[in-house]
Amino acid sequence: MATHFVIDGLKAAIEGKEILKGINLEIKGGEIHAIMGPNGTGKSTLASALMGHPKYEVTEGSAFLDGEDLLEMGVDERARAGLFLAMQYPSEIPGVTNSDFLRSAINARREEGSEISLIKFIRQMEGKMKALEMNPEFAHRYLNEGFSGGEKKRNEILQMTLLDPKIVVLDEIDSGLDIDALKIVSKGVNEMRSEDRGFLIITHYQRLLNYITPDFVHVMMQGRIVKSGGPELAERLENEGYDWVKEELGIVDETVGQA
Amino acid sequence: MSTQLSTPTDRQSAEALSRSKNEPNWLVDLRGEAAELAGTLEWPKPEKVKIERWNLIAVGSYDQAAPANAITDLPEVVRELVAEGTENLVIQQNSSPVWTQLSAELAAKGVIFTDLETACKEHGDLVKPYLFQAVAKDEDKLTALHAALWNGGVFVYVPRNIEVEIPLQAILFNTKAEASFAPHIVIVAESNSRVTYVDYVVTEPGAVTEPFVYHSVVEVYVKSGAHVRFGSIHHLGGSGVDLTVRRAIIENDGVMEWVLGDLSDGSTLSDTKSVLKGNGSQSDAKVISIGKNAQQMSLTTQAVHFGLRSDSNMVTRAVMKDSASAIINGITKIEKGATKANGVQTEKVLMLSPKARGDANPILLIDEDDVTAGHAASVGQVNPEQVYYLMSRGISKQNAERLVIYGFLAPVVSEIPIDAVREQLEKLLVRKLEG
Ligand SMILES: Nc1ncnc2c1ncn2[C@@H]1O[C@H](COP(=O)(O)OP(=O)(O)OP(=O)(O)O)[C@@H](O)[C@H]1O
Ligand SMILES: [Mg+2]
Numbered sequence: 001m002a003t004h005f006v007i008d009g010l011k012a013a014i015e016g017k018e019i020l021k022g023i024n025l026e027i028k029g030g031e032i033h034a035i036m037g038p039n040g041t042g043k044s045t046l047a048s049a050l051m052g053h054p055k056y057e058v059t060e061g062s063a064f065l066d067g068e069d070l071l072e073m074g075v076d077e078r079a080r081a082g083l084f085l086a087m088q089y090p091s092e093i094p095g096v097t098n099s100d101f102l103r104s105a106i107n108a109r110r111e112e113g114s115e116i117s118l119i120k121f122i123r124q125m126e127g128k129m130k131a132l133e134m135n136p137e138f139a140h141r142y143l144n145e146g147f148s149g150g151e152k153k154r155n156e157i158l159q160m161t162l163l164d165p166k167i168v169v170l171d172e173i174d175s176g177l178d179i180d181a182l183k184i185v186s187k188g189v190n191e192m193r194s195e196d197r198g199f200l201i202i203t204h205y206q207r208l209l210n211y212i213t214p215d216f217v218h219v220m221m222q223g224r225i226v227k228s229g230g231p232e233l234a235e236r237l238e239n240e241g242y243d244w245v246k247e248e249l250g251i252v253d254e255t256v257g258q259a
Numbered sequence: 260m261s262t263q264l265s266t267p268t269d270r271q272s273a274e275a276l277s278r279s280k281n282e283p284n285w286l287v288d289l290r291g292e293a294a295e296l297a298g299t300l301e302w303p304k305p306e307k308v309k310i311e312r313w314n315l316i317a318v319g320s321y322d323q324a325a326p327a328n329a330i331t332d333l334p335e336v337v338r339e340l341v342a343e344g345t346e347n348l349v350i351q352q353n354s355s356p357v358w359t360q361l362s363a364e365l366a367a368k369g370v371i372f373t374d375l376e377t378a379c380k381e382h383g384d385l386v387k388p389y390l391f392q393a394v395a396k397d398e399d400k401l402t403a404l405h406a407a408l409w410n411g412g413v414f415v416y417v418p419r420n421i422e423v424e425i426p427l428q429a430i431l432f433n434t435k436a437e438a439s440f441a442p443h444i445v446i447v448a449e450s451n452s453r454v455t456y457v458d459y460v461v462t463e464p465g466a467v468t469e470p471f472v473y474h475s476v477v478e479v480y481v482k483s484g485a486h487v488r489f490g491s492i493h494h495l496g497g498s499g500v501d502l503t504v505r506r507a508i509i510e511n512d513g514v515m516e517w518v519l520g521d522l523s524d525g526s527t528l529s530d531t532k533s534v535l536k537g538n539g540s541q542s543d544a545k546v547i548s549i550g551k552n553a554q555q556m557s558l559t560t561q562a563v564h565f566g567l568r569s570d571s572n573m574v575t576r577a578v579m580k581d582s583a584s585a586i587i588n589g590i591t592k593i594e595k596g597a598t599k600a601n602g603v604q605t606e607k608v609l610m611l612s613p614k615a616r617g618d619a620n621p622i623l624l625i626d627e628d629d630v631t632a633g634h635a636a637s638v639g640q641v642n643p644e645q646v647y648y649l650m651s652r653g654i655s656k657q658n659a660e661r662l663v664i665y666g667f668l669a670p671v672v673s674e675i676p677i678d679a680v681r682e683q684l685e686k687l688l689v690r691k692l693e694g
Contacts, residue, residue, distance in 0.1 A: 051651050052651075053647055054643060054647060074650070074656070075650040075651055076650040076651075076653050076654055076655050076656065076659075078651075079650070079651055079652055079653035080653045085651055087648070087651075090648065091642075091644050091645050091647075091648035092645075093645050093648070093649065093662070093663065094666055094667070094669075094670060095665065095666025095667055095668065095669035095670050096663070096665070096666035096669070100662075101649070101652075101662065104649075104652075104654050104658060104662065105652035105653055105654055108652070108653040108654045108655065108658070109653055142666070142670075159652060163652065163653070
């Protein structure tokens, strides 16, 4: 079955404050959707609510991945069902090496007794690291600890390529990346494009979309998707900013949840 | 609540026991004086822990075990700890040594490695100047009681310029609550010598269910340019009290390394001090501890600097489960005149349950201007953001927490310089964390 991800009327609150006010979005395998929008409009909240961050409470709506109700699942089950979120701010975990972590993540998807062999794992990891032009040393460093902003982002992409997800959410994967790294990361994403995989790319900048051409572009304001279009919408936003969208829709304050 | 009323020994019985073991007169006298002192001195008073509330009466009586004919005669808990092919091994069962072995090669170099009771008889001239010098018998009721009643023990003597490559190993274990279990350990490393000593202090699982008190004193003398590595893992049964005082005196350019795993299951007092007497002396202490059930722990590391350019580093990491509590003290004292000394310490506690308690007290006492010193301390719980991040990659909650907990200890455990200790510690950590 081709990948099919449907978000319907999703509302979510943090500390009792409603941030997502009804998100509708459908992503099919092979499609790339981009979400743009000013700061503080709920983009990361959408990503966290989908992943199941404990601080975010979904109050209404649903999210189904290939007919499976994601919102009924724990965070780890969502991941194993095929959801991957490259976080805007990845956590640092002292004392846990990147390679131990990656191996645990891969084995979490396998039956007990059929864990990946160490040799096979190392070969896979080293191959993917090479493709992302990561220094092999990063395998032995503690997970994200002391990584630069760009190194953390590259490490998120490494995880994505090793875990083979069905729906990939990239939250500002381009922030902190230099131009060369942007190209390498984009190449990594493009190589993952397939009929069984859908992407939701949160970004502020057209430049990422120059490398990864989206099929759909959505604008988020006030915790909703207020406008959708094709790649040309992103270009217009890059050139003209958000004022025209706000004017068109009669929005004065685009943020959400600010008291 | 029980209050300590009596002292579990007196001069007559301490001296009588000593004589019955054919100990030299100077030792009989030392024990008698100590027993008298024990009647008047107070128990030590570590920060925020009232050890008088622990059952300190159950010191037991002397119990002579039959020497072992072969390692295979000893219980599983001991056999699994014996380093493969080791020729340098001292084993104490309850109150007495049951095995002592030293390779001919080391013996030929003048190295002494035997139980301390034997050493007092056979090498009295060597032992006497050191016994109860780093730790005085009249410091408090604990040291006095121990001086009166210590048994078995270990004596390590490494002559000048001799380097002992392979770790000397001791296993100290108990099998019954009513037996006195009180090893005293003396290590003397002469100038420019080098030695690694490792001991394991354990209870035979399931064998000891009644209260017992383990009391032990360790004295290490690091002479000029000598280097001593001391590794010790304690894993005594939950019905016991573990009272251990360790001290090293480090001369010019001497190096002392402590690696300690405080994993006993009962109330624990562990106090480890390096006295950096010599110029350029160095000390490094790494302490790992796990607390479970309702156990109380007082873990102290200390460095006292006298020498110029002396350097100390102390790290303690503890994980507290259930309703266990740990008071962790780090004391760096730099005396006037210890110019260019450097003292650093870190204490971190990770609490795995809302009922667990952890308290880290870094203390810097500095009486000299031209020095550097630093400390860091933290007490916290498993960070839910970290668990979320790991789970978002498909790792179960249980495994995510496990990764975070082992990750908390790993930076210290991975730096342990003695392979055998690191490996045993990793094994025991798993047992205590997941048991
Ligand atoms: N943990 C939190 N606690 C309190 N408020 C929060 C929390 N997370 C998000 N919010 C609030 O929710 C609103 C939306 O935040 P969100 O991170 O989703 O914005 P965003 O669109 O991703 O912004 P940016 O482009 O700056 O990343 C903001 O007002 C933010 O302050
Ligand atoms: Mg964001």
